[in-house]
Amino acid sequence: MAAPVSVDVFVIGSGASGLAAAVSAHRAGASVALAAKGSVQSCNSAKAQGGIQAAFGVDDSPDQHAEDVWKSSHETADRRLVEVLTGEAPGAIHWLEELGVQFTRENGGYRLAKCGGASRKRLLQVGDRTGQAITAALREAVGGSTVKTFTKSPLSSLEASANGWRAICGEHVIDADAVVLAAGGRCYREAEERGELSTNHPGATGEVTQIALDLGAESRDLDALQYHPNGGAWPANMQGYSIPETTRAYGATLLNAEGEEFTDPLGPRDEVSQAIFDEVAAGRGVETPDGRPAVYLDTTRIPEADADVSLPYMLRRYRAAGVDPLKEPILTYPVLHYQNGGLVIDEHGETTLAGVFACGEIAGGTHGRNRMMGNSLLECTVFGRRAGAAAAERARA
Numbered sequence: 001m002a003a004p005v006s007v008d009v010f011v012i013g014s015g016a017s018g019l020a021a022a023v024s025a026h027r028a029g030a031s032v033a034l035a036a037k038g039s040v041q042s043c044n045s046a047k048a049q050g051g052i053q054a055a056f057g058v059d060d061s062p063d064q065h066a067e068d069v070w071k072s073s074h075e076t077a078d079r080r081l082v083e084v085l086t087g088e089a090p091g092a093i094h095w096l097e098e099l100g101v102q103f104t105r106e107n108g109g110y111r112l113a114k115c116g117g118a119s120r121k122r123l124l125q126v127g128d129r130t131g132q133a134i135t136a137a138l139r140e141a142v143g144g145s146t147v148k149t150f151t152k153s154p155l156s157s158l159e160a161s162a163n164g165w166r167a168i169c170g171e172h173v174i175d176a177d178a179v180v181l182a183a184g185g186r187c188y189r190e191a192e193e194r195g196e197l198s199t200n201h202p203g204a205t206g207e208v209t210q211i212a213l214d215l216g217a218e219s220r221d222l223d224a225l226q227y228h229p230n231g232g233a234w235p236a237n238m239q240g241y242s243i244p245e246t247t248r249a250y251g252a253t254l255l256n257a258e259g260e261e262f263t264d265p266l267g268p269r270d271e272v273s274q275a276i277f278d279e280v281a282a283g284r285g286v287e288t289p290d291g292r293p294a295v296y297l298d299t300t301r302i303p304e305a306d307a308d309v310s311l312p313y314m315l316r317r318y319r320a321a322g323v324d325p326l327k328e329p330i331l332t333y334p335v336l337h338y339q340n341g342g343l344v345i346d347e348h349g350e351t352t353l354a355g356v357f358a359c360g361e362i363a364g365g366t367h368g369r370n371r372m373m374g375n376s377l378l379e380c381t382v383f384g385r386r387a388g389a390a391a392a393e394r395a396r397a
């Protein structure tokens, strides 16, 4: 075991939320260390494609955004957190731009798309590699700072100490005044246990949530796991790929075996997924060549100009697999995607354990039991910044 390292703020996780917390705590004057289970790049955030929500449309407002979150959550979200999320969304976008993220623009403004459950066009994109662009900018900010980074250092133990918290991560012992848990969700493990497909990276296994629960932290909605309505079902090498929801934002529809539309393609995620499950259960689905259930996502309805700007990566992936989504519908079926609930936090990201903060997918409340697309990257940025700043403040106290 290496000699203990002492810092003001220790961040666990290198996804968008952990990186945002580290940048924010560092800018607030704290000494900061960050640990990741694998490489810094290995996280769900880097895989996010579709985009990030913020109310920039002329007919839109943070209140309207909050109303959409509330309705999509079926009135189960924590309204205080939702107001923070939507109220700080435009500022969070400008903060990301200041770090170097270049959102796709058109006609002098942002290119905005309407995602499932939204009443307005509100989704900003960086082509269809939004998460990669955001995490790359955040990684650069962390890399150019004095934040100490420990890779391949999974958290295995966290305990209260005289001055704060002592963490063991691989060979490293870290003493910190405040800790930020940003270790993501558990859908990869959950899918393995259920024998299902998942969109998640292999590190999404949830043991950090368990460590916090064992310490007595409160949680909420942990049973509410989200299916992404459009997992790739065929070709075989696209199974588990999350087909961006922006395909439906730009015109794709869901069709059954008879070629009939059976649901509003822009409904809330849980409703669209359920409609697909029901259609297949009613015998109106199709079967993939390897015998899996599926329906059609009619991507041929997407105008080529929109696909070229907002779906280039998806097009490349499918064309490389021998299918052109602009010429033929693709086969899809819901896949495990997101942990809606998590550790209970307040507006500053503090859990019910003093000095332990949480942000991103590991935290609960912001989305209630059903998250809208594009609000996770937003949550990572808004609450990552807040948790980092509050943890730095705690260290100063």
Ligand SMILES: Cc1cc2nc3c(=O)[nH]c(=O)nc-3n(C[C@H](O)[C@H](O)[C@H](O)COP(=O)(O)OP(=O)(O)OC[C@H]3O[C@@H](n4cnc5c(N)ncnc54)[C@H](O)[C@@H]3O)c2cc1C
Pocket (backbone or CB within 6 Å): 012, 013, 014, 015, 016, 017, 018, 035, 036, 037, 038, 040, 042, 043, 044, 045, 046, 047, 048, 049, 050, 051, 052, 130, 131, 153, 154, 155, 156, 182, 183, 184, 185, 199, 200, 201, 203, 204, 205, 206, 207, 208, 242, 337, 338, 359, 360, 361, 362, 373, 374, 375, 376, 377, 378, 380
């Ligand atoms: C394919 C895909 C597409 C998506 N598309 C979108 C989208 O378009 N818009 C949107 O808003 N959201 C999207 N999401 C959801 C969103 O990307 C994630 O929910 C969010 O980025 C999670 O960020 P995070 O920082 O909480 O966790 P992650 O990005 O998953 O990072 C977790 C970090 O914790 C580390 N970690 C885990 N366990 C330990 C441990 N024991 N010790 C140390 N470190 C640990 C991991 O190594 C990793 O660094 C998508 C998700 C996926 C999988």
